[in-house]
Amino acid sequence: MRVVNRTAISLVGEAPFIEWTRGNDADANKGTLTVARARPYGTVILLPEFELEEDIQEWIEDNVSWLFEFQLASWTDDEATWPADRDLKMFREWFRVDIHSVVIDAGDDDIEGEEL
Numbered sequence: 001m002r003v004v005n006r007t008a009i010s011l012v013g014e015a016p017f018i019e020w021t022r023g024n025d026a027d028a029n030k031g032t033l034t035v036a037r038a039r040p041y042g043t044v045i046l047l048p049e050f051e052l053e054e055d056i057q058e059w060i061e062d063n064v065s066w067l068f069e070f071q072l073a074s075w076t077d078d079e080a081t082w083p084a085d086r087d088l089k090m091f092r093e094w095f096r097v098d099i100h101s102v103v104i105d106a107g108d109d110d111i112e113g114e115e116l
Helices: 015-023 035-041 053-062 064-073 088-094
Strands: 002-004 006-013 043-048 095-100 103-105
Touching (some): 006 015, 006 053, 006 064, 006 103, 015 088, 064 095, 088 095
Antiparallel strands (some): 006 043, 006 095
């Protein structure tokens, strides 16, 4: 195990996001997703190592469009179903953001990734 020099944020859908997914669910389990069931399916994003919470909040504010669109695209790539006004206020209503100042890599192998 090793501590990674990153800060992490996790995004979990709140009730408005869950309601939106229900209306745009092509899955066989249509309408069965709840906030409680969505929690294990959140997104974790590694950020540069930040010392101050206000720097993390500033990063979120600067990247809110990308964060919102990434979460919507993870559900459906049909942009016609996405809400039109995706501002910071709406993002904060739709998603809970948790900040993690300590990031530990418990894997034994190298981290691999792909460019977005």
